[in-house]
Amino acid sequence: MKFFALCFFIFGLSLGCSKKEKPSSDNKVLRVMVSKSFLAKDGISKLLEDSYYKKTGIKILWLEDRGIFSVLTRLSGKKGIVAPDILMGITPEQIEILKKVALQEVITFKKKYEPEIFNVSSKLLAYNYAPVTFLKKANEQVRVLKYKTLEEFIQKEDGLLLQNKETSSLGSLFYDWALNQNLSAASLEKIKNQNISPSWSKSYGLFSQGVGNFVFTDLTSLYYHHHVEKNHDYAYVSIESGHPLHVEYMGFLNSSKKIDLFIETLFSDKIQSVWLSKNYMLPTYDYEKKDLSEQSLPRLKLLPYKSPQNKL
Amino acid sequence: MIILAFLFLWILPFVFPFFYIENFSLNVLFENSEWLPVLMKTHSQAMMSTLVSLFVGLVLFCMSFYLTQKQTRYFLVIMLVPQFLPSLFIVSSFMSWFELMNVSISGFFGVVFFHSFVNAGLVCFLLSISFSEKIKAIFFGNRIYGLKDRSVLLKYGHKFFNKNMFFIFMSVYLLCFTSFSIPLLVGGSGFDTLETFIYKKILHYGRLDLAYFLSLIQWVQFLVLFSFVSKVKSEKIEFSFVKNIQFYPSSFWGRVFYVFTLGFLSLLVVPLLKVFNELKVNYQLVIDIISLTLKSLMPVAVFIVFNFLFFMGYSLLGSDSFVKGQKIRNQVATVLNSFNGLGVFFVVLPMFYFSLFVEQKIFSTLILGIVFGVVYSPILFRFTQSILDKKIEKWSLVSNIYKLSFMNRFVISYKELKTYFVPVIFVGSIWVLSDFGIASLFVSSNENLAVAAMSRLDRYQWQEAYLMMGFVSLLGVLGLLKIMELNEYSENRST
Structure with a gap:
């Protein structure tokens, strides 16, 4: 009986404690929907949350993206659903899905914080980016592997670790890249036979375990290996015809003072200065000014950044 | 009161879609026929896993003939251990061995391998509790009439064991058919069972309507399969806990098989x-x-x-x-x-x-x-x-x-x-x-x-x-x- 009493006690205690957590009113909490990786323990979310709280006295409630169903239901506007105020981690490929969602215009902030190149919609604000490439484990002497075109790279190399275009934004980016480069039928057939994982984390996990030769990833993965792991035994692929950009946007479901303050906090020097070391993506804010070599990242030739065909 | 609340929670799934799923229609099953091959694969992996589990379980059961009573008790406990372990633990420990041997087992064969590893011990246990007494009686008769154990078992065994074997087969088949964690962990991107397919449809594609109908299909199949098990069980299959096994007392083979049992466990502990x-x-x-x-x-x-x-x-x-x-x-x-x-x-x-x-x-x-x-x-x-x-x-x-x-x-x-x-x-x-x-x-x-x-x-x-x-x-x-x-x-x- 004591055991069951203890279980009842834990249950009751948890419910009791939860009352303290309860936000006093809707104005005292800002709901932000983000991906799992954004909420990593040593990531940027904690710092952002603290800075925002200090500035406004408002708590950030992070809503984790648990798949497309949870995102769409939260954005459906149904009565009683806990909907986010801000949606982060949107990629241009997801614009089609967001068409039904009533996002707010953010033109003022776009003028202030977004370089013209990233402008895809008046309702989305870019906040971080990274060129994408392939990484390979190599010794310290080999830093770069050069190819003229994506076609040449695919024809010459084997053991590529890619992501599924339907379940991963990077996968979808690679798919678009391959289509726009007019790859030959043989190359497209070869791509089909490579190792395709449902997510970036899965393919990178395989790569870390020594499976495959090349992994498709953000160039900023190099930063992680160099600065966190202190490991320089990685080579990156440089393709002369150019690399696409992986850009993430945020959208706003309502307009209010607390959202404006969130944007200001996010683009503050304090947060932007540690963005790369905490979130492993480059901040879009100083895209034109930033010299990547300061971050020990190579400069790759970039493809012109295209707006998606579907506009919001 | 709690039972009523419990029943209410079960009624919820039946009324839920009519209120909350947009465009809820049976047509979704015909528009997305990709679930049919998945269903076939689910049954084929369940069949293959069950057959391999039965074969390995039978071999293990025969090994137990050489053990003493005390050894048999420990043997059966060790064989049951994988059933009580989280599949995450079993898969992660085998990943260590695969890394050592530089091999990778995933997809259909990965699922069959892990299902067999987990269920073979269960089969051995079920065989022990259902057959030990019968086999002992047959062996006893053989001693009196001077017959050979193996030939009598091969010739007349099925008459004694049909129902029990069917029960064991169906029980393991049901476990493999509804298994979720092992296919999700080792199936990889190329192999899905119905459960993992439903899970991915919800998580990655937000297809609640399709997921709902497929869950219903799975439930109906489960009920049909389960009715076979219940029917056989209601015909009073006899189970008895093993008391005096040790048909062929042999200190040498007894020790060898006992060490083998410990080796089986060490696969997970090493x-x-x-x-x-x-x-x-x-x-x-x-x-x-x-x-x-x-x-x-x-x-x-x-x-x-x-x-x-x-x-x-x-x-x-x-x-x-x-x-x-x-x-x-x-x-x-x-x-x-x-x-x-x-x-x-x-x-x-x-x-x-x-x-x-x-x-x-x-x-x-x-x-x-x-x-x-x-x-x-x-x-x-x-x-x-x-x-x-x-x-x-x-x-x-x-x-x-x-x-x-x-x-x-x-x-x-x-x-x-x-x-x-x-x-x-x-x-x-x-x-x-x-x-x-x-x-x-x-x-x-x-x-x-x-x-x-x-x-x-x-x-x-x-x-x-x-x-x-x-x-x-x-x-x-x-x-x-x-x-x-x-x-x-x-x-x-x-x-």
């Missing part, structure tokens, strides 16, 4: 050495495991409270009248059993949907505990109903004669069911602690041990996943030993 060697002293991981375990206790506590109320509620049903009580319990049991094996997502979907209405994490965890209760309680009930009914009948007759008050009936019921509760709830709690599939829909990897282990394994950090689930496995093994101890105690008491 990676520990490698993990310690690689991770050195990782205090952060230890702190993470402790804090995640504490966080995971909340749904476990809710699950235990739910089960306690559920089983107590069931035992007190109509307890003021002996005959009426039996009748009500029979009716409720029929309803509960008919909902048994309900396609998991059939139940989880509405609860997952409602969790999006709550803001505080604590309520998501609370809902998770209730979902575990709704999903796992009928399974626990199915496995233990006959023991439970016997216990209830015993005390309810006495309490009716003395016309005891409700409170007294409650106290007596609790005291009588105490020895039953401990192992049942313990096993259920291990399931809850190691369930990452359902949990990942409700809580994040920062809030739950199994989800955290799954996310580590997802990134192929099997060492960390191994340690996390190793802790739960240790609890599972302790639980198994406790159950064996209780079993011995009750056997001695009844003697």
Whole structure:
């Protein structure tokens, strides 16, 4: 009986404690929907949350993206659903899905914080980016592997670790890249036979375990290996015809003072200065000014950044 | 009251789609025919896994002929261990061996391999409890008439064993057919069973309507398959715990097979050495495991409270009248059993949907505990109903004669069911602690041990996943030993 009493006690205690957590009113909490990786323990979310709280006295409630169903239901506007105020981690490929969602215009902030190149919609604000490439484990002497075109790279190399275009934004980016480069039928057939994982984390996990030769990833993965792991035994692929950009946007479901303050906090020097070391993506804010070599990242030739065909 | 609430939770899946799923129509099944090959694959992996499990289980059973009585008891316990271990732990320990041998087993063969590893011991155990006495009688007859054991078994064995073998076959087939975690962990991107297909349809594509119908299809198939098992079981298959096995006492082969058994277990334990060697002293991981375990206790506590109320509620049903009580319990049991094996997502979907209405994490965890209760309680009930009914009948007759008050009936019921509760709830709690599939829909990897282990394994950090689930496995093994101890105690008491 004591055991069951203890279980009842834990249950009751948890419910009791939860009352303290309860936000006093809707104005005292800002709901932000983000991906799992954004909420990593040593990531940027904690710092952002603290800075925002200090500035406004408002708590950030992070809503984790648990798949497309949870995102769409939260954005459906149904009565009683806990909907986010801000949606982060949107990629241009997801614009089609967001068409039904009533996002707010953010033109003022776009003028202030977004370089013209990233402008895809008046309702989305870019906040971080990274060129994408392939990484390979190599010794310290080999830093770069050069190819003229994506076609040449695919024809010459084997053991590529890619992501599924339907379940991963990077996968979808690679798919678009391959289509726009007019790859030959043989190359497209070869791509089909490579190792395709449902997510970036899965393919990178395989790569870390020594499976495959090349992994498709953000160039900023190099930063992680160099600065966190202190490991320089990685080579990156440089393709002369150019690399696409992986850009993430945020959208706003309502307009209010607390959202404006969130944007200001996010683009503050304090947060932007540690963005790369905490979130492993480059901040879009100083895209034109930033010299990547300061971050020990190579400069790759970039493809012109295209707006998606579907506009919001 | 709790039973009514319980039944309400089961009615919820049937009414849920009509209110909350947009464009809810059966056409979705015809527009997306990709589920048909998946269904075929699910049955073919279940068939292959069952056949391999039966073959390996039979070999293990034959090996047990050479063991002494004491060795047999330990042998069977060790064979049952994989059933009590989280699949995350088993997969992560094998990843260590695969890494060592530089091989990778995934997809169809990976699923069959792991299903066979987990179920072969169960087959051996079921064979032991159903055949040992019969085989012993045959061997005894052979000694009298001077016949050869092997030829008699091959010629007439099927006459004795058909029903039991069918029961064992169907039980293992059902386990493999509804298995979720192993196909999700080792199936890879190219191989799906119906359960993992449904899970991915919800998570990656938001196809709630398709997921719902497929869960319904799975449930119907389960009921059909389960009806075969129930039919055979109702024809009174005899099971008896092994008392005097040791058909061919041989000290040499006995020792060899005994060492083999320990080797079987060491497949799971040896990676520990490698993990310690690689991770050195990782205090952060230890702190993470402790804090995640504490966080995971909340749904476990809710699950235990739910089960306690559920089983107590069931035992007190109509307890003021002996005959009426039996009748009500029979009716409720029929309803509960008919909902048994309900396609998991059939139940989880509405609860997952409602969790999006709550803001505080604590309520998501609370809902998770209730979902575990709704999903796992009928399974626990199915496995233990006959023991439970016997216990209830015993005390309810006495309490009716003395016309005891409700409170007294409650106290007596609790005291009588105490020895039953401990192992049942313990096993259920291990399931809850190691369930990452359902949990990942409700809580994040920062809030739950199994989800955290799954996310580590997802990134192929099997060492960390191994340690996390190793802790739960240790609890599972302790639980198994406790159950064996209780079993011995009750056997001695009844003697």
